[in-house]
Amino acid sequence: MRYQVVAVPAALISLLLNGAALAAQDNDIQAMKAEIQSMRQSYESRIAELESKLSKIESQKPSAPQAVSGSPAPAGNSGRNIRDNSFNPSIGVILNGRFGGYSEDNSSITGFAIGEEGERGKEGFAVDESELNFSSNVDDKFYGSVTAAIVREGNEDKIELEEAYIQTLPGMGLPNGANVKAGRALWTLGYLNEQHSHTDDFADRPLPYRVFLNNAYNDDGAEVSYVLPTSFYSEIGGGVFRGDDFPFGGASGGGFDAWSAFARIGGDIGENQSWRLGGYTLSGDTGGRAGNGESVNFTGDSNLYAADLRYVWAPTGNPREQEVTLQGEYFWRSEDGAYEDFAAATGEVAFDEHARGWYAQGVYKFLPQWRLGYRYSRLKTPDVPVGLLASALDAGGYRPEAHAVMVDWTNSEFSRVRLQYNHEELSRSQNDDQILLQYIMSIGAHGAHKY
Amino acid sequence: MKHILPLVSFLGLIIAAPFSAQAKVNLFACEPEWAALAREIGGDEVEIFTATTARQDPHYVRAKPSLIAAMRKADLVVCTGASLETGWLPVLLQKSGKASIQPGGVGLLYAAELVRLLDIPDRLDRAEGDIHPEGNPHMHLDPHNIALVAAALTERLKLVDAANASSYQAGFDAFSQKWRQAVQRWETEAAELKGVYVVAHHKSFAYLLTWLGMRKAVTLEAKAGIPPAASHLQSLLQTLRQDPARLIIRTPYEPDDASEWLSEKTGTPALVLPFTVGGDAKSGDLFALFDRTISLLKSANGV
Numbered sequence: 174m175r176y177q178v179v180a181v182p183a184a185l186i187s188l189l190l191n192g193a194a195l196a197a198q199d200n201d202i203q204a205m206k207a208e209i210q211s212m213r214q215s216y217e218s219r220i221a222e223l224e225s226k227l228s229k230i231e232s233q234k235p236s237a238p239q240a241v242s243g244s245p246a247p248a249g250n251s252g253r254n255i256r257d258n259s260f261n262p263s264i265g266v267i268l269n270g271r272f273g274g275y276s277e278d279n280s281s282i283t284g285f286a287i288g289e290e291g292e293r294g295k296e297g298f299a300v301d302e303s304e305l306n307f308s309s310n311v312d313d314k315f316y317g318s319v320t321a322a323i324v325r326e327g328n329e330d331k332i333e334l335e336e337a338y339i340q341t342l343p344g345m346g347l348p349n350g351a352n353v354k355a356g357r358a359l360w361t362l363g364y365l366n367e368q369h370s371h372t373d374d375f376a377d378r379p380l381p382y383r384v385f386l387n388n389a390y391n392d393d394g395a396e397v398s399y400v401l402p403t404s405f406y407s408e409i410g411g412g413v414f415r416g417d418d419f420p421f422g423g424a425s426g427g428g429f430d431a432w433s434a435f436a437r438i439g440g441d442i443g444e445n446q447s448w449r450l451g452g453y454t455l456s457g458d459t460g461g462r463a464g465n466g467e468s469v470n471f472t473g474d475s476n477l478y479a480a481d482l483r484y485v486w487a488p489t490g491n492p493r494e495q496e497v498t499l500q501g502e503y504f505w506r507s508e509d510g511a512y513e514d515f516a517a518a519t520g521e522v523a524f525d526e527h528a529r530g531w532y533a534q535g536v537y538k539f540l541p542q543w544r545l546g547y548r549y550s551r552l553k554t555p556d557v558p559v560g561l562l563a564s565a566l567d568a569g570g571y572r573p574e575a576h577a578v579m580v581d582w583t584n585s586e587f588s589r590v591r592l593q594y595n596h597e598e599l600s601r602s603q604n605d606d607q608i609l610l611q612y613i614m615s616i617g618a619h620g621a622h623k624y
Numbered sequence: 625m626k627h628i629l630p631l632v633s634f635l636g637l638i639i640a641a642p643f644s645a646q647a648k649v650n651l652f653a654c655e656p657e658w659a660a661l662a663r664e665i666g667g668d669e670v671e672i673f674t675a676t677t678a679r680q681d682p683h684y685v686r687a688k689p690s691l692i693a694a695m696r697k698a699d700l701v702v703c704t705g706a707s708l709e710t711g712w713l714p715v716l717l718q719k720s721g722k723a724s725i726q727p728g729g730v731g732l733l734y735a736a737e738l739v740r741l742l743d744i745p746d747r748l749d750r751a752e753g754d755i756h757p758e759g760n761p762h763m764h765l766d767p768h769n770i771a772l773v774a775a776a777l778t779e780r781l782k783l784v785d786a787a788n789a790s791s792y793q794a795g796f797d798a799f800s801q802k803w804r805q806a807v808q809r810w811e812t813e814a815a816e817l818k819g820v821y822v823v824a825h826h827k828s829f830a831y832l833l834t835w836l837g838m839r840k841a842v843t844l845e846a847k848a849g850i851p852p853a854a855s856h857l858q859s860l861l862q863t864l865r866q867d868p869a870r871l872i873i874r875t876p877y878e879p880d881d882a883s884e885w886l887s888e889k890t891g892t893p894a895l896v897l898p899f900t901v902g903g904d905a906k907s908g909d910l911f912a913l914f915d916r917t918i919s920l921l922k923s924a925n926g927v
Contacts, residue, residue: 245739245772343723350696350721400696400719406689439689444677447688485686489679491877492686541851541879585850586711586754616750621714624687 262309263618267371269301271611276604282380283600284554284568285528286464286471286512288387288419289326294377294609299325301611304335304371306618313344320369335359335369335391350400357393360412361435362453363502364481366390372622374498374536375579376593376609380550381504381530385477387419390455392431406439406449416457420475420506423460431457439624444490449624453479459510465565473510473524479503483624494541501533508555514564522560529553534577542584548577573599587615649785652694652725654703654713655682657764658735658773660901660910662702665778665795669788673698678903681877682708683754683849687715695720698731700784702777705734706741706761730783736761738776739769742830754849764900765832767807767914774799806911814918820925823864823892825852825874825883828899832917841869844882852882864890871924875899895924 273296280293294301301324308318320336338356341347359367365382366389378388394414401407416430417423424430433456439449456476463470480503487496507527513519532550539545554568561567575598581591595607648671653659659674666672673694676682682704685691695701695716703709717726725731741759748757763769778796782789818837822829825844833840842863846856864886872883872894880894887894897917898907907913 343721343726346723347721350719352719352721400692400721402696404693406693408692437689440693441688441690444679447686447690449689485688489877490677491680491684493681493684493877494879585750587750621687621711623715624689 262307263620265304265306265308265615265617265619267302267304267306267369268614268616269303269371269612270299271301271376271609272298274608276606280597280603280605281465281565281600282384282552282573283571284552284557284566284573285384286469286514286565287384288464289466290388291378291383291386291419293605293607295325302333302335302370304369308618308620310342311339314342315345316340316342348399350402352398353395354398355395357391358396359389359391360394360396360414360433361398361410362386362390362433362455363451363479363504364483364500365502368623371613371615374500374534374544374546375548375577376591376611377577377595379502379532379534379548379577380552380573380575380599381502381532384528384530384552385420385504385506390418390420392416392418392421394429394431396433406437408435408437410435414457416460419462420455420477421457421459422462423472425458425460430460431455445488446484446486447624448482448484451481453481455479465516468514468516469565470513470515471508471510471524472521473508475506475508475510477504477506479505492538494538496538498536499534500536501531503529503531505529512561512564512566514561514566517564519561519564522558524558524561526555526557528555542582544579544581544583546577546579546581548579550575550577569601571601573597575599587619589613649781649788650697650699652698652701654701654709655764656901657770657910657913658702658704658777660913661770661774661777662781664799664910665774665792666781667791667795669785669791670781678875678898678900678907679877681875683711685709685712687712687719691716692719695725696722698722698725700780701725701732702780703732703734704736704761704763706736706758706763707756708736708761730780733773733777733780735769735773735776736763738772739763739766742834743827753845753847756848760827760830762828763831765829765917766835767803767810768835769831770910771800771803771807774803802911806914810914810918814922817918817921817925820871820921821867821869823860823869823872823883823886825878828875828878829873829897832897836918836921844872844874844886851879857882857886861886861889864892868892871895871921873897873921876903893924895920897921 273294275296302322304320304322306318306320311317317339318336322333322335324331324333334357336358338354338358340354341352347353359369361367365373365378366386382388392414394412396410396412398408398410401409411434412432413429414431415424421431433454435451435453437449437451439447441447454477459471459473459475461470461472482501484499485496505527509525511521512524513521530550530552532548534546534548536544536546551572551574553572557567576596577593579591579593581589583589591611593609593611595609597605597607599605648669649666651662651666651670651672652675653662653672654675656674656676656678659672662670662672675691676685698720703713723729736758741763743760745752745755745757774796778792781792814836819839821839821841822833823841823844827843827848830840842860844852844857846853868890869892872887872892874883874896876896876899883894897920898904898913901907901909901913904916907916
């Protein structure tokens with residue numbers, strides 16, 4: 174309104190002046206034009222000033238009982254929309270590359286038939302898994318997330334669907350603390366399984382994860398969890414799965430071949446220490462699970478039990494400067510069925526034995542950007558029936574073990590470079606010294622970290 | 625049937641437990657300043673859980689099991705927002721499974737959304753460090769901002785616990801009257817600090833310095849969230865030799881090495897300000913926090 178009121182006389186004046194200018198001399202025209210220009214500019218700047226004063230007054234209207242005048246947020250200052258546009262999914266990319274140098278040409282874990290992911294990584298320079306993640310609230314009741322990993326297998330780049338799940342939002346109306354997740358996800362099992370490998374403290378997964386879970390269990394299925402309304406943290410849950418991902422395989426497809434259950438508790442010790450303890454089980458029918466490439470097959474029941482403990486200490490409770498994390502997991506697996514080693518031509522041999530494994534690690538953040546860590550892992554191989562003697566499953570009582578030492582530098586929340594040394598004795602008379610140099614970078618959306 | 629009865633009564637106990645314990649409003653405060661403010665307004669009607677202490681950097685907190693348990697019980701969550709808690713709060717909110725405390729819900733109050741933020745970045749690029757696109761989140765050290773948050777918090781408390789609405793209004797009235805007088809007193813006391821030139825570790829004190837009209841130099845961190853590099857400190861030293869600062873300030877949770885080094889080189893006193901409630905022995909509540917901050921600044925400036 175104000176602008177128009179001032180603009181009309183301004184336009185009239187300029188018209189009149191323009192009319193008179195027809196008869197005037199050229200240099201007079203120039204002078205008048207300059208004058209008009211300066212008048213226009215001064216009017217416009219005054220208008221702008223008035224407008225900004227008006228909007229300031231409007232934005233300072235109090236919306237709540239206000240006793241003291243301050244500087245309230247300007248209207249429409251909802252900052253969250255800048256970062257996370259509600260109509261676009263969050264997009265995040267993890268870039269991950271490494272150089273590996275090994276003293277042994279071959280590495281195999283004796284006594285176990287393992288999946289491909291559980292094997293030693295490639296030697297030389299390699300781009301590890303590059304992860305693409307898209308996630309967003311679907312509507313008021315559901316959240317959805319997809320993580321695809323681009324991996325090199327053989328000489329081809331392949332896309333692996335690591336996760337593709339939906340999860341209920343609190344708006345669903347489930348009891349407080351309850352949550353349902355369905356699709357493909359890194360399910361709740363031990364500490365590391367539900368973490369994406371880029372958040373790991375070491376460049377590779379510890380031995381029990383390599384032999385029992387092929388690095389991670391991310392079958393298709395659904396899981397329910399419930400945080401109990403107790404004064405300390407406690408959570409219970411369980412799931413049903415297709416039974417197609419290691420340690421299962423060859424699902425009949427007729428239903429759910431595998432199921433899980435878990436319970437966790439945790440708390441603080443004073444202001445500077447916190448801990449969490451969990452117990453887990455994962456059981457199911459294995460229709461036919463290939464291991465060691467395609468050379469070993471297992472059919473039967475697999476029952477896996479696990480326990481994990483994590484403890485974190487930071488001076489004054491401030492993990493920014495210094496922190497110590499201790500973590501350990503124990504796995505116990507019984508298998509009842511039949512193994513066949515094609516390479517050793519054993520034929521199907523009845524098998525009812527158990528194996529176990531554990532690891533423990535400590536990571537010390539001694540400077541805000543530097544961490545030092547050590548991990549020890551060990552496996553107890555299963556005894557084998559006579560029919561499997563001299564097959565890939567016969568460890569002859571040998572117990573594989575591995576040491577890992579790492580140091581990493583974290584420039585910011587989004588980048589990390591790590592140097593790791595491994596000494597692995599995974600089979601009798603096999604001494605593998607490994608050097609791993611790794612970078613992990615994250616661009617785009619970067620979610621909050623779990624405990 | 626015999627076995628089912630005790631099971632049912634046990635389950636009943638578990639489900640009933642939170643209701644019987646709900647005599648008070650459970651308030652989850654992300655930072656000590658909001659816990660202190662809730663105590664001023666809510667008094668005994670509110671059971672307050674404080675997620676962090678003054679010795680912890682609120683940018684970097686783990687989503688600890690104890691925080692999940694506390695969030696599970698919360699009726700009202702008061703946090704700073706503006707991405708300050710983005711590394712841990714989303715996990716807690718999701719795990720809680722409570723609809724009322726999700727973003728947009730009546731049970732979640734972000735203080736930074738109520739005030740005009742400083743330091744809104746011109747360029748959104750991660751090369752600038754750990755920047756907050758919404759602006760500087762450390763807005764509690766301007767007492768006028770505290771007053772705005774107090775009003776909004778009172779409204780939320782009334783919505784969450786309508787039965788005690790009058791008690792919250794009374795708490796707010798008493799607090800805001802006391803606060804208004806205190807702010808006037810602080811502004812008079814701190815008049816001599818106007819224009820005093822200060823170096824800070826991070827942008828943690830931007831609101832305090834702006835409120836008191838003090839002059840801000842560059843921060844010890846060249847880029848937010850990335851520890852001070854030696855080359856940056858050297859160039860800062862050159863700048864300060866040309867144009868000496870009066871004070872070098874930091875929070876209780878920031879490391880002392882960079883500010884002590886610069887203090888030694890330039891002879892400018894380095895000072896730890898309480899930053900929030902509980903930041904030192906004499907900063908027990910919000911009034912004490914500002915009293916203490918101003919008296920520390922004045923005595924260091926007077927040297």
